[in-house]
Every structure is written in C-alpha cells, then in structure tokens.
Amino acid sequence: QKEVEQNSGPLSVPEGAIASLNCTYSDRGSQSFFWYRQYSGKSPELIMSIYSNGDKEDGRFTAQLNKASQYVSLLIRDSQPSDSATYLCAVKWDTGRRALTFGSGTRLQVQP
C-alpha cells in the first residue's frame, strides 16, 4: 500500500525562526507533491505544489523535493504565530487516478 509519512509533532519553534517540516513517501514513481495548511476546525488550504527535484520558493515558504530519497520538505522562514497550524503533505501517485494521498499532518506551534 502506498503511504505518505509525516511526524505528527508538535514541532515547536520560536517566532522568527525557520520551521522545517518533512514528509516521506513510498512510491518512487510519484509525480506531484503538495503542501496544505489546516487551521484547527478549518479546511485544508493549498500553500505549495512541487513537481521536479530541487527547491521552489513562494514568499516565506520553500518546498524541497528529492525524488531519489523519496522525501519532500517545507521550510517556513521568519515563522509567525499565525503559521501555527497542521501541515499536510499530499502525493499524487504515478497512476491514471487524479486522487491524492495525504499524510496525517505535522502540527506546528510558533511561540511568540
């Protein structure tokens, strides 16, 4: 069974620090990778997508993909208390299905 693994946390970082969130996946042929942010009691919100090896930057967020090692990470620079949320990693497997498989999420706490 194809799996997406995340450390459940909580990951606690001080305000202004870099938060590093990691995700590993089981299928080497996976195509597309996504990071979602979910505030407590709210729905997931797409913050980053990445499709090729390397880094992709968007504002304070950087997604990093290493297909050979089968991991994808999300870096949040200058972390703010408003970044406190659960971050979900999602993977599209290399099949015809468009559906995503989600990890169980990492809870991030940014301490003021």
Next chain:
Amino acid sequence: NAGVTQTPKFQVLKTGQSMTLQCAQDMNHNSMYWYRQDPGMGLRLIYYSASEGTTDKGEVPNGYNVSRLNKREFSLRLESAAPSQTSVYFCASSGLAGFGVNEQFFGPGTRLTVL
C-alpha cells in the same frame, strides 16, 4: 467566486438514519472528491469523480454512495448511518490546466455525529 461549498455544516444523526451531503463548485473543475478526516488519521478518500458521469471508489467507500449530478455538483449519501461514520467530511475539486490539474481545493467541511 464561492469556490467549493458544502451543506450542511453540522449534522447529528441517529444510527440507521440516512442523509445526503451536498457539494458544489463554481471553478469549472472536472474532478471532484469526498474525504473524511478523523483525529490523527489525516484525510482519507471515500469516492471521487474524475469527470461528469464517472465515479470511482477511494480508500474507504463502504457505507457510502455518491452521485455526480452535473459538472458542478457531487453528493455523498449515507444510507444507514453508523457511529463509525462520525467524522468531518470534506469535498474538494481540481482541474485547472497544465501542472495545476491535480491541485485540489477544499470546501469548508461537514461535521457529522452519529449517535
């Protein structure tokens, strides 16, 4: 644009009752999905519809049925609710062109409790 909308927001059922969760999107997306989210278990796919007129089972389809009514609407039906179906249900859609085709956008969710 409202994006993805879901009704109802909250629902309490008794064991054995039936209900339909409604979902609609106004983004002209082809694909729509139903997930459930339980504490510590992430999102699990119940059913999805790759395009109008097609539906397919996901990870946890037992106890559910779906209808893709048209391109905009995708409903989820519980025929005989069980306490194990207590969960938060999210509808999502995707289908932008190019690399964005797999990016999914979520509705606000329905919190369902089955007593």
